[in-house]
Amino acid sequence: MNKKLQQFRILIVLMLMNTSAVITAQAQEFTINKLKYKVISTTPAEVEVKKSNIFPNGAVTIPSSVTNSGKTYTVTQIAESGFTNCKLMTSVMIPNTVKTIGTSAFRFCTQITTINIPQNVKTIKQQTFESCSALQTITIPSNSEITSIEANAFDGCEALKNFTIPDKVESIGNFAFVNCTALENVTIPALVTSISNDIFSGCSSLAAINVTPSNSTYSSIDGVLFNNAQTILIRYPMGKILTTYNVPASVKVIENSAFKGSSLPTINLGNAIETIGNLAFHNCEKLKSIDLKSVKTIEREAFRNCGLTSITIPNSIQVIEEQVFANCKNLTSINFGTGVNTISSRAFFHCGLTTVTIPNSIHTIGDNAFDNCEKLTEVNIGSAVANIGTNLFADCEKLSAINVDEANTKFCSDEGVFFNKDKDLLITYPIGKTLTEYTVPQSVQTIGESAFEKSSLQTINITNNVRIIGKNSFNGCSALEKINFPNSITNIGRFALYNCSNLQKIHSSINKVNAVTVGNYAFDNANNTTCILYVPKGKKTDYKNKEPWDSFKNIQEIAKSVVSVSLNENAKTINISESFKLVASIDPSDADNKDLAWSSSDNKIAKVDNTGNVTGIGAGTATITVTTIDGGKTASCEVTVNSTKISLTVSLIGKISKEYDGTTKASLTADNYKLVGVGTGDKVNLSNTTGVFADKNVGTGKKITVTGLTLIGKDKDKYFLSATEVSGTIGEITPKAITVTADNKSKVTGNTDPALTYTVKPALCNGDKFTGSLKRTAGESLGDYDILQGNLDAGTNYNISFVKGTLSIVENAIAVTGVSIECPNNIVKVGETIQLTARINPDNATNQNVTWESSNKTTATIDAKKGLVTAIAIGTTTITVTTEDGKFSATCLLTIEASSGMQTLRSSILKLYPNPVESICTLETSNLGILKIYSLNGKQVRTIPITSNKQQIDLNNLQSGIYIAKINNKVIRLVKQ
Incomplete structure (x- = not known):
């Protein structure tokens, strides 16, 4: 009993202590002048500024100490999110007593323009000033203790133009200055040893990232950031404006995001580069081409959303990583190196490619590799491809053919349709194929995922060996009107007929509909209200009571079903290009549905159309099968095609012309060949497009000979060439146009003439040489003489355009020995001009050219050639004159005083911004009154x-120029753009 009583007493004591703690905690927070404080220590007495429901506004000054209930506390911290979303604050003054500013302390304070960071703060924490979009000035003492700037610290500070990273900073976190769009330059101090990725992403005005020379980890060259050894290029500033950038030869690695967002049109990589990092050239929209040389690794998204038009993958690359060229909408051509073996997921997503040939080195292609390539018309898959992902060619709306190398052991193609090698899996029917009706081959057991998605087919005949229809198989086939489900079907995937909104008829021969698995949304939006679903006799109730078949509102039974089908031929022998017609007979002849589907076991041997017309294509045997849509009944005919090939002849036509190049090479196009004997619709071409002229010299009606002709094209096996060599007199070689420019020369009177030389553009071909020489007009007096072509000649293979030169005969030069300035008056008034004169010694020196310069162009400017001074504003300036010969110089000091209409104006103490101003500016002054604006000649x-x-002041109607603004004897210089 005593033990229980003791436990009860302890429980009461604990409850009282807890209550006391709550009361004490509540007493630890108090509010003074809209700032909420929390006691964080009683010894010493310290508080932090905490987030309050009462947001301060305007200029906020945080006191160094506060007194509450008679006790004084030192303010040492600003709490995490202490001022987050205080959108009415315009400036903040933080006392030197503050040692810690919490994470996100001023995040989203969108009106703050100025703030200070006290000396003893050691870390600018994550997101401290994120999205302070008006922040222009951050004051940090020179003896600041800051050692780290954490991730996103200044993210989105769009008005921040200048920021000095304190000397003791050692690390800068991810995205620290991301989207600081006004930031112009940054200097990395000596102690920084860690700079995280993408710290300057989106800094579109950043022109230079400079590194203190004593830094042992990083370095910079012309404002570009590198590691100290300059083997890694870390960041090229977005705002650096060049047309060409040459990566230094020492660089081996282009770091992640190094050129991200750059406007460079040309980037030349060094030969040492081995690795290009993630997003390295992301959003380089002006970059049209790049030579990857011997790069070994290109990491994911490296060229995403670039302006590339073509790319060659070097032999040293093995893997094209994920999304490397995604969204390169102008990329129309790609050449794969022999070392490439893998194309990763979405590598060429949404590119501008028109044709793609996958070389025999590639064995793996990832998911959606060419997804959304809207201009892609043809794909050729090499012999080594063994592994493919899903949706390789999704949304390639113009793709009409996917061709597979016959040597491939995993895949094949038939009439541009993509299958596995056994042809029991139909992988992809190209969206851009223009047929209106298609019959799935008899060998197919599975229609793959998204196989027909968005095709333009109106009728699809599914043959009676198909068991599985994959998900999305016919999704979005908005033109589809008729489709059938044979009794062999066991599984229909999700979204199979989704959005087949024009569907009119579905013929289902499935007898045991309850045994078929149908995925979610398989028949959604398939014109379910008006589409007729035909089902076997006696099965209507089964379909009406089974989801999702019951979504079709018009279900009709087949009253009289097909029992069998037969053909008029069971076997037939024909020649290549020969045709015959098969006729199918249905039993009973009055069956309700007499629709038929025709297919060939090998379209490379014999083709059949939708009405039973059979045509011989190549030597061999193929089986032509007819299948009834109702019931899936079949009949077949074995067709043998003889191996006889058709002879073709070739002649050269048209005209082949080139400018003289010193060779006999002749380049031909398809328009220069005439291939006689090709059957209608057959695709046959010639492989060789080069020949030779009889000789290399200029002339017309020249003989051209082409040898080694071979046939190419999908129907080439039906034909042979009667001759593999052809010639014709269709050639022309015209003279090469060159420009010979005589080089300008000079000599001192009495001397012999210098050698007369010339420049030739373009150069002569293959060792051709000039004969003869230049000449000049006669004379030895002082002056200029023309240098002429003389008898200089290059022969009949060239047309010469000659540009004459000049030989100048001059006296011996007299050198400059000094210079002085004649100044009529050393005091000039604002708006006035004064002419200065240079006196060169000796006064008969040959070269009298000088240049003038003002040391203070805001006070006075000077014409660099003429010496005319224009006084702009009150002050002094030193004028310097420098001779071109010998670089002698002299100076004079000018004092600029106020003009008569402006004698009361003093140096500027007003605050006016922006300055220069285009239209609207803001004036801050403690003196109210009338603002008067004067031109530089004193006119109001x-x-x-x-x-x-x-x-705010509207200066839209003020003309561009320099003015003086005055209010109550306080003035400021104003520049109107």
């Missing part, structure tokens, strides 16, 4: 009443 051009200490 505007008066504006100032009724507020901070007032």
Whole structure:
């Protein structure tokens, strides 16, 4: 009993202690002047500024100490999210007592323009100033203790133009300055040893990233950031404006996001580069081409959304990583190196490719590799491809043929349709194929995922060996009107007929509908209200009571079903290109559904159309099968095609012309060949497109000979060439146009002439040489003489355009020994001009050219050639003159005073921004009154009443130029753009 009593007393004590703690905790928070404080230590007495429901506004000053209930506390911290979303604050003054500023402390404070970070703060934490979009000035003392800037610290500070990273900073986190769009330059101090990825992404004005020379980890060359050894290029600033950038020869690695968002049109990679990192050239929309040289690794998304038009993958690359060229919409051509063995997922997603040939080195193609290539018309798959992902060619709306090398052991193609090698899996029917009706081959057991998705077929005949219809198989076939399900079907995947919105008839021969698995949404939006679903006799109730078949509102039974079908021929022998017609007879002849589907076991031997017309294509034997849509009844005919080939002849036509190039090479196009004997619709071409002229010299009606002709094209096996060599007199070689420019020369009077030389563009071909020489007009007096072509000649293979030169005969030059300035007055008034004169010693020196320069162009400018000074503003400037010969110089000091209309103006103490201004600016002043604006000649051009200490001023109607703004004897220089 005593033990239980003791436990009860302890419980009461604990409850009282807990209550006391709650009361104490509540007493630890208090609010003074809209700032909420929390006591974080009683000894010493310290508080942090905590987030409050009462948001401060305007200029906020955090005190160094506060007093509550008679006790004074030192403010040492700003809590995490302490001022987050305080959108009405315009500036913040933080006392030197603050040592910690919490994560996200000023996040989304979108009106803050100025803030300071006290000396003893050691870390600028994550997201501290994220999205402070108006923040322009951050004041940090020179003896700051900051050692790290964490991730996203200044993310989205769009108005921040300048930021000095404190000297003691050692690390800068991910995305620290991302989207600081006004940031112009940054200097990395000596102690920084860690810079994370993408810290300057989106800094579109950043022109230079400079590194303190004593830094042992990083370096910079011309504002580009590297590691210290300059083997890794870390970041090229987005705002650096060049047309060409040459990566230094020492660089081996292009780091992640290194050129991200760059506007460079040309980037030349060094020969040492081995690795290109993730997103390295992401969004380089002006980059049209790049030579990858011997790069070994290109990481994911490296060229995503670039402006590339063509690319050659070097032999050193084995894997094209995920999304490397995704969204390169202008990329129309790609050449694969012999080392490439893998194309990863979405590698060429949404590219501009028109044709793709997968070389024999590639064995793996990832999911959606060519997805959404809207211009792609043809794909040729090499012999080694053994592994493929799903949806390789999804949304390739113009793709009409997928061809597979016959040597491939895993896949094949038939009439441009993609299958596995056994042809029991139909993988892809190209979206751009223009047939209206298609019969699935008899060998097919599975129609693959998305196989017919978005095709334009109107009728699809599924033969009676098909068991599985994959998900999305016919999804989006908006033109599809008729389809059938044979009794062999066991599984219909999700979304199989989804969005087949024009479907009119479905013929189902499935007798045991309850045994068929149908995935979700298989028949959704398939015109379910009006589409007629035909089902076997006596099975209507089964279909009406089974989801999702019951979604069809018009289910009709076949009253009289097909019992059998037969053909008029069981075997037939024909020649290549020969045709005959098969006629099918249905029993009973009055069956309700007499629709038929025709197919060939090998379209390369014999083809059959939708009406039973059979045509011989190549030597061999093929089986032609007819299948009834109702019931899937079949009959077949074995067709043997003889091996006789058709002879073709070739002649050269048209005209082949080239400019003289010193060779006999002749380039031909398809328009220069005439191939006689090709059957209608057959695709046969010639492989050789080069020949030779009888000689290399200029002339017309020249003989051209082409040898080694061979046939190419899908129907080439039906034909042979009667001759593999052809010639014709259709050639023309025209003279090569060159420009010979005589080089300008000079000599001192009395000397012999220099050698007369010339420049030739373009160069002569293959060792051709000039004969003869240049000449000049006669004379030895001082002056200029023409250098002429003389008898210089290059022969009949060239047309010469000659540009004459000049031989100048001059006196011996007298050298400059000094210079002085004649200045009529050393004091000039604002708006006035003064002419300075240079006196060169000796006064008969040959070269009298000088240049003028003002040391203070805001006070006075000077014409660099003429020496005319224009006074702009009150102050002083040193004028320097420098001789071109000898670089002698002299100086004079000018004092600029106020003009008579502006004698009361003093140096600028007003605050006006932006300055220069295009239209609207803001004036801040403690003196209200009338703002007067003067031109530089003292004329008053505007008066504006100032009724507020901070007032916007509309200067739209003020002409571009430099002005003086004055209010109550306080002035400022104003530049109107």
